[in-house]
Structures are given as structure tokens and as C-alpha cells.
Amino acid sequence: MLAHMEDFNKLQDLLAESRQKEKELEQRLAELNEERRKSNNLLLALEKSEARLRMAVESTQLGTWDYYPVTGKLIWSAECRTIYGVEPNAKIDFEMFAEHIYPADRAFVESEIQKAMSPFGNGLYNITYRITRFDNNAVRWIKAQGKVYLNGDGIVERFIGTVIDITETKTALEQVTNSEKLFKSIAQNIPKSLIIVFDRDHRYVFVEGDLMTKLGYNSNDYAGKHPLELGPPERYEANKQYYDRVLTGEQFSIERKADNGDDYMVHMVPLKNDAEEIYGGLIIALDITEFKHAEEKSAKLAAIIDSSDDAIISKTLEGIITSWNDSAQRIFGYTADEMIGQSILKIIPDDRKEEEPAILSRLSKGERVEHFETKRVAKNGNIIDLSLTISPVKDKQGNIIGVSKIARDITEKKQEEMRKNDFIAMVSHELKTPLTSMKSYIQVLLAKAQKECNSFDTNALMRADVQAKKMTAMIQDFLSLARLEEGKIWLNKSQFNLQLLIQEIAADAKFLSSNHNIRLQDCDEIILYADRDKIGQVLMNLLSNAIKYSPRGGNITIGCEKLSGKTKIYVSDEGVGINPDDQKRLFERFYRSKNEKVKTISGFGIGLYLVAEILKYHDSKIEVDSTEGKGSTFYFFLNTVS
Numbered sequence: 291m292l293a294h295m296e297d298f299n300k301l302q303d304l305l306a307e308s309r310q311k312e313k314e315l316e317q318r319l320a321e322l323n324e325e326r327r328k329s330n331n332l333l334l335a336l337e338k339s340e341a342r343l344r345m346a347v348e349s350t351q352l353g354t355w356d357y358y359p360v361t362g363k364l365i366w367s368a369e370c371r372t373i374y375g376v377e378p379n380a381k382i383d384f385e386m387f388a389e390h391i392y393p394a395d396r397a398f399v400e401s402e403i404q405k406a407m408s409p410f411g412n413g414l415y416n417i418t419y420r421i422t423r424f425d426n427n428a429v430r431w432i433k434a435q436g437k438v439y440l441n442g443d444g445i446v447e448r449f450i451g452t453v454i455d456i457t458e459t460k461t462a463l464e465q466v467t468n469s470e471k472l473f474k475s476i477a478q479n480i481p482k483s484l485i486i487v488f489d490r491d492h493r494y495v496f497v498e499g500d501l502m503t504k505l506g507y508n509s510n511d512y513a514g515k516h517p518l519e520l521g522p523p524e525r526y527e528a529n530k531q532y533y534d535r536v537l538t539g540e541q542f543s544i545e546r547k548a549d550n551g552d553d554y555m556v557h558m559v560p561l562k563n564d565a566e567e568i569y570g571g572l573i574i575a576l577d578i579t580e581f582k583h584a585e586e587k588s589a590k591l592a593a594i595i596d597s598s599d600d601a602i603i604s605k606t607l608e609g610i611i612t613s614w615n616d617s618a619q620r621i622f623g624y625t626a627d628e629m630i631g632q633s634i635l636k637i638i639p640d641d642r643k644e645e646e647p648a649i650l651s652r653l654s655k656g657e658r659v660e661h662f663e664t665k666r667v668a669k670n671g672n673i674i675d676l677s678l679t680i681s682p683v684k685d686k687q688g689n690i691i692g693v694s695k696i697a698r699d700i701t702e703k704k705q706e707e708m709r710k711n712d713f714i715a716m717v718s719h720e721l722k723t724p725l726t727s728m729k730s731y732i733q734v735l736l737a738k739a740q741k742e743c744n745s746f747d748t749n750a751l752m753r754a755d756v757q758a759k760k761m762t763a764m765i766q767d768f769l770s771l772a773r774l775e776e777g778k779i780w781l782n783k784s785q786f787n788l789q790l791l792i793q794e795i796a797a798d799a800k801f802l803s804s805n806h807n808i809r810l811q812d813c814d815e816i817i818l819y820a821d822r823d824k825i826g827q828v829l830m831n832l833l834s835n836a837i838k839y840s841p842r843g844g845n846i847t848i849g850c851e852k853l854s855g856k857t858k859i860y861v862s863d864e865g866v867g868i869n870p871d872d873q874k875r876l877f878e879r880f881y882r883s884k885n886e887k888v889k890t891i892s893g894f895g896i897g898l899y900l901v902a903e904i905l906k907y908h909d910s911k912i913e914v915d916s917t918e919g920k921g922s923t924f925y926f927f928l929n930t931v932s
Contacts, residue, residue: 355436357384357449359407373432373455375425392420392429406438407446413438415451418460431460482577487561489570492516492526492533501577505548536560536571545578552579601697604683607654609634609646612692621699623669637666639673653682653693663700675704729758781821781907785931788816788857791826792848799833805843808833813850816857817931824904825928828912831897832861832924839922840865852930860925867918877902877912 353370364383376382391399399419406415415436420429436451484499494512506521517526536558546554559572601618605611611634614626622637635643642664649659659680666674676697683692732755739747796808836846844864851858879899902912905926916922
């Protein structure tokens, strides 16, 4: 019985132990279930976190990479493969990656990788460089960042990081940089300017220009600084109102005058972004001092032109009128509106239209046409006598861009000269008849006195004959002048022996003076084709002048020199000479020298004028070489027949 009780008790103990273990097992199972639940929750949270991270990475187009240097394994995310242009399932390794680093950047990238993997570095990797895509070799800019992980032995076992394509950002940044450089270059090269950019706090962003020092901006670095930090407070206070106006969106310009009198135009412009928000202001100050002076000068010139009694007209090189002053309207009868844009041929008579191309041809070569006398036709059909002065108009580079013409109405003057010439011609003609009779009487009396050997009468009559010849020459000059100015002079050309003509002229000239030795030199066997009488008149005038302006006597030479189809004819004396100022005007009508030594010598100043005009009709020109106190040589050229 006792044995059965012991077995029963043991059984009870085993049952109790079993129940205890069962409870412990249930408790452990409950704990495991709780741990499983927590693990599932953690896994779910992790999956959510990874999903969010994946979404964030995908939204930013950020690629990830994982590199194991020991094995050489390289893992790229889908975004990283997209950036490099690699197919999703294509194999990739470090060597392939290195081959697609842009050649010019490869050494730099490899050096930065080695620095990051060095045991002595900080293990960080952050660079910007270029790659060539695998699919199309397009060059792209990327930014790569990474972190190196070392094992216990200090060996790199893992290198992970991110990569992002920044090509568009880089391009935009370069464009901004280039724009800033361009703006700065423009600002630096705008002559006589000051360019200022400021932000909404009135702080300088940019200050450039060659007026900086002149306007008191002496700092080398203005970026980010307030005007109060760099300049006198009173200058900022005076300009603050303009800064504020610009930042409200107002654009305006003001003129300012500096203490030294210089003038400036200041332009104030608001700066806006793409959203039309004002982020700053632009100030452009330009020195307009020269412009103001030119404006004042132009206003004065315009006033002179408007008030001038002469017609002042400008035109293009094609003869199109571009300006027409009040006097032009008064003289020609056309208003400015009627003439501007019209051809100048509108006021040129039909028989003078060839003048215009000839004048324009001379002007296009830079020549100036002065005191050109011609005729023009007014609106009412009247023919007007004009004296024209025409000049080329040039731009700053010296290019001829137009023509300026000053026209003076000389109709009354021409009529007065005509009346005067008519009077001179009439008087000269009337004088010639009694003078011819008087010369005849003198010749008769002179012959009688010489026959009777009456020295006193002979001498007196010879002097009277010289004076009569002077009077005849003077009358002839006046008649020639009158015919010349009436345009009635004509040439009667023929072949003649120059030596014979000179001998005749010299023989006549000897009656004018016994104190001079008149010599002929090298004029044999020269045949000319010209108007013999008028060339004789030229030589007589030159000989008479040589005698008059050599009061102490001396040699007077009439010489000739053959030169390749032409003959140079000259008359030289040893007289008082001519100063350079007188030489410039010597052949003008009625011009008389201001030299005190010759003021007492008689004359009207028409002899050399007639000489010049007669030679002009012969396509020649009178010229002079002279030295005061030593004498003069007048010379001209004529075509030689033989």
C-alpha cells in the first residue's frame, strides 16, 4: 500500500511539474508571439521607411552606389544607371565606371577617390566632375558624395554614396556667371560712365565704370556693403529717395551737375525676376558734359544759320537736300517742306546742270569750292546770280557723308558791276579817240623836234609819248576787264614766233624806262599756238610791273625754257620783291600790296588779275617766286608747236 502511495505521490509531483512546465511553455510562447509581433511591426516600419526613402530618392533623381574595393564589386541603383545611361541588367564594374569619366577630369576624380580611401583621410568624398554617358557619349555634369568604411585592420571594405546629374544647374550657373561677366565688361567699357546695382536693403551688389574715382567711389570691393559703410552719410541721404523710388518699381532719369561744373545724366531702373518681383535697382550715370557743350554749340550754330542772310543748304553726295534755312526760302521762294528730300537739280537751270556732278566729284575728293559764281532758278522762274561756297561734310572717322552749301545772292552786285563795266567800256572807248589823236600829234611834233635838233622839245615830247602809251595800256586793261567780266572775251589763236613777239614787247617797254637793262634769253625758234595779242598783253603787263617794282633799275630778263612739249616763259627782276602774304592774293582783282615800299607806286590792281584770267583761257596758270629785297620771277607754261 505504501508503495502505491509513494508512486501516486511521485505521479502527482510529476504532474505538477508538468503543469508548471506547461505554464512556463505557454508564457514563453506568449513572449515569443509578442516578440514576433514586435518584429513584424518593426519590419513593417522598416519597409515603410525604405519605401519612403526610395520615393524620396526617386523624386530627387538621386542615384546611389555601393563599392567593395576588396572584391571590386560595384552596385548602382536604377537612378544611378539612368544618370550614366546604363541598361537595368547590364553588368558594371569600377573599370567601366572609370572609362566614362570625362578625359580632362579623370586624373582629378581618381585622385579624390584615393584621398577618400586613404587611412589618413576623413573618409569623405564630395566632388563635381563630368562624365560621358554609356549610351550616347553625351557629356554631363554630376555631383558625387560618399563615405568610406574601414574594417578593424584599417582596410576599406565598403565605399557607398550618391550621385546626381547637375548639368542643367551647372549650365544655368555658367550662364549667370557669363551674364555677370558680360554685364561687368559692358559696364567697364561704357565710356564716361558709372554703373551701380543695389539690393532691396540698398546694399551694393556691383559698382563699375571709369567714373568711379571721379565721382568719389574709391573702394575696390563694394559687394554686400551699404553706402553708409563706404561714403559720406550726406551723399547717401541725398540719394536715398531715389533708391526708394526705384524699389517701388519707378523708372526715371535725372540730370545732375557736379561741383566742378560737369553734367551727368543718371538713369534709375528697377530690376525684376521672372515673377516680376523687384529684387534691386540699377543706376547708370553718364558724363554728358561734352554732349551739353555740343548741344549749346549746335543751338548757337542753328541760330546763326536761321539768322544768316545767306542761303545755307546741306545735301547728300547724291544731291538730295537735307536742310534748308529761312534765307534759302527767301532767296529761292521754296519752303523747307517743299525742298527737303528733293534733288538740288530743282533749282539749277537746264544749261547749268552739268555743274552739279562736277562739283560733287571735287567734293567727294575732300576739296572745297569757294566763291564759285553761277546762276540758279527761283520758284517764280527768275534767274538768280549766286556766289557759292561748297564744303564736304565729314563724320568723326573723316568719311565724307554730305555737302554743305552757302549761297549768296549777288544779283544786285552783278547788275551793279555790269553797269560799272558798261560805264568803263564807254569811257574807255570815248577816251581812245582823243588819246589816239594826241599820240599822233606827239609823234608829229617829236619828229619835228628831232629834225630841228631841239633837245628840250625832243625830251619833253618823248616823255609825253611814254605817258600816252601808259594811258593807252591802262585803257586797254579796263576794256579787257570789262569784256572779261561780261564773258565776252574770246581767243583768236594762231601759230606765231615767240622770239619776235618778245622783241616787240621789249622794244615798247624800253620807252617806259631808261634805268633798266631788258634782256632776252633762250627764246629762239619757239613756235606757239595761242592768241598772240593776248599773250603780248600778258608779257607787257609783266614787263611793266618789273619796271615799276624795280625803282633802282637793274636787269630784267625775259626767258624761255623748253620742257617736254611745253615752254616755260618767265620775267624776272631785281626789285623790291613780294612778301608771302601778298603772294597769296597777288592775282585777285583790285588787290594792292600793303608793303610800305610799294604804296607810292601807281596802279589799280587789275594787271595781274588780267594776266591770270587770260592764261586761264589758255589752260595755263601764272605763278611767282619772290624774295623780299631780292626780286621776283613770274612764269607760266604754254604748249609748244615746235
